[in-house]
Amino acid sequence: MKSLSTRISVVTTLMLTFGVFSTAFAQEQQSFSDVPTNHPVWAAAEYLKSRGIISGYSDGTFKPDKSVNRAEALKIIIGGLVTEEQLNLVTRTDYRDVPSDAWYMPYVEIAKVNSIIDGPPKKTAFKGENPVIKVEFIKMLLLANQVDPNSYSEIRLPLSSDVDNPSEWYYPYLRYALTASMTMIAQDGLLHPGRELTRGETALLLHRFIMYNLNRRTQALLSETESEILVILSMLEDNNLLQAEYASARALLATRGAHKNKPDESIVVGALKISEAFRALVRAYRSGVNEDFSNVEKLAKDAWALGEQAKGAEPSLKTLADQVQT
Numbered sequence: 001m002k003s004l005s006t007r008i009s010v011v012t013t014l015m016l017t018f019g020v021f022s023t024a025f026a027q028e029q030q031s032f033s034d035v036p037t038n039h040p041v042w043a044a045a046e047y048l049k050s051r052g053i054i055s056g057y058s059d060g061t062f063k064p065d066k067s068v069n070r071a072e073a074l075k076i077i078i079g080g081l082v083t084e085e086q087l088n089l090v091t092r093t094d095y096r097d098v099p100s101d102a103w104y105m106p107y108v109e110i111a112k113v114n115s116i117i118d119g120p121p122k123k124t125a126f127k128g129e130n131p132v133i134k135v136e137f138i139k140m141l142l143l144a145n146q147v148d149p150n151s152y153s154e155i156r157l158p159l160s161s162d163v164d165n166p167s168e169w170y171y172p173y174l175r176y177a178l179t180a181s182m183t184m185i186a187q188d189g190l191l192h193p194g195r196e197l198t199r200g201e202t203a204l205l206l207h208r209f210i211m212y213n214l215n216r217r218t219q220a221l222l223s224e225t226e227s228e229i230l231v232i233l234s235m236l237e238d239n240n241l242l243q244a245e246y247a248s249a250r251a252l253l254a255t256r257g258a259h260k261n262k263p264d265e266s267i268v269v270g271a272l273k274i275s276e277a278f279r280a281l282v283r284a285y286r287s288g289v290n291e292d293f294s295n296v297e298k299l300a301k302d303a304w305a306l307g308e309q310a311k312g313a314e315p316s317l318k319t320l321a322d323q324v325q326t
Contacts, residue, residue: 032062039064041200044207053080054203064200071104071128073137074117076202077144078107086110094119095126104128116143131196134205135170138177141209151176152256157249161242162190177205178250179257180212181220185228185250189243212261221258222271225251232278241285248282251275270314270321277306277324 030036035045041064048054054076056062068076090106098105108126112119117126117140142149149172156166163174170193177183182205186192197205211217228251235244255272262268284299307321 032056032060034061035064041203044203045200047207047210048203051080053206062199064198064203066199068132068197068199068202069128070126070130070132070136071102071108073132073197073202074107074111074128074140075104076206077137077141078111078116081144082107082110093126095124097125098128102128111140111144114144116140132202133193134183134195134197134201135174135193137197137202137205138182139170139173141206142173142176145209145213147176149173149176152179152253155249155253155256157252158246159249159253160185160189160191160246163193164246168193175253178253179221179260180209181217181224181254181257182208182212184224185231185247189246212257215261218258218262218265218268221254222268224254225258225271225275228254229274229278232282236282236285241282241289244282245286248275248279252279266314267316270310270317273306273310273313274317274320274324277303277310277321280306281324 028037029046030042031046031049035042039045041062045054045062045064049056054062087106087110090109092100093105093109093112095108095112098108102108108117108128111117117123139149151172152175153172155175156171158164158166159174159178163171165171174183174191174193183191195201208217208220228247231247232244232251235241235247252275255268255275258268259272280299280303284296284303287293287295287299304325307324310317310321310324
């Protein structure tokens with residue numbers, strides 16, 4: 001198994017070659033007293049405020065740690081997509097728990113009519129006061145922006161120990177979120193699909209989605225690939241094949257997302273081949289555990305060939321491709 005020094009050389013290669021794109025941030029200003037320029041939510045809050053998508057409180061704060069309910073989340077998502085005139089045309093809804101004079105009623109009805117949320121008869125209550133959870137917010141955001149949830153449907157792999165069933169209703173939405181760098185693995189190795197979101201977290205998800213659509217998340221996706229490759233190497237060294245498999249699936253999704261936006265960038269093409277090579281290596285390890293040695297040989301050859309393709313696409317990836325082949 002590879003030593004720690006080998007893993008360090010791998011990350012150094014990735015940092016040098018993947019650091020070629022930059023993300024555009026808001027100008028150096030502070031619109032909210034509780035979101036300084038070094039706050040993780042600062043760029044998202046400033047950008048969304050400048051576009052009129054979010055606003056703060058009368059005391060000049062944003063309250064990034066304040067929880068968000070389903071009604072508030074829907075307004076954040078729908079607010080930037082509809083006009084005041086469209087909202088004023090809505091006078092009622094069929095949800096039994098949404099009064100006609102509720103401030104969020106027009107957003108709920110527009111979301112229902114556009115199949116962003118389920119309505120009667122399938123769902124008769126909206127439950128606007130309930131906290132919004134991560135996968136609910138991602139689903140509503142993607143559907144509101146007409147993203148096909150079946151994108152990347154050929155990839156149906158367990159992604160973490162808390163997202164290990166591709167048949168879950170939320171799996172397609174979370175899979176897309178990984179390809180768009182909207183979310184990534186947490187320090188505890190989990191994706192937390194049921195996490196109740198704060199205002200700051202909803203701002204981050206929305207901002208990252210917008211930036212991805214503007215082709216400004218390639219660096220983030222390549223950096224995430226770098227992190228996942230380190231996880232793969234570490235988990236293989238610890239004989240934790242299951243976590244290595246999760247990480248290889250996430251790395252593959254990250255590079256697929258980058259490749260969708262920049263299919264002609266040599267570094268992106270090379271990174272995709274590297275992630276495919278690591279996926280093949282992890283599968284080879286699994287085949288070895290299962291004593292399917294003919295498949296080990298096939299997958300090892302696949303990984304070798306993918307390493308060659310990576311070098312052909314981007315010569316600066318030679319060191320990393322050589323590591324794969326070794």
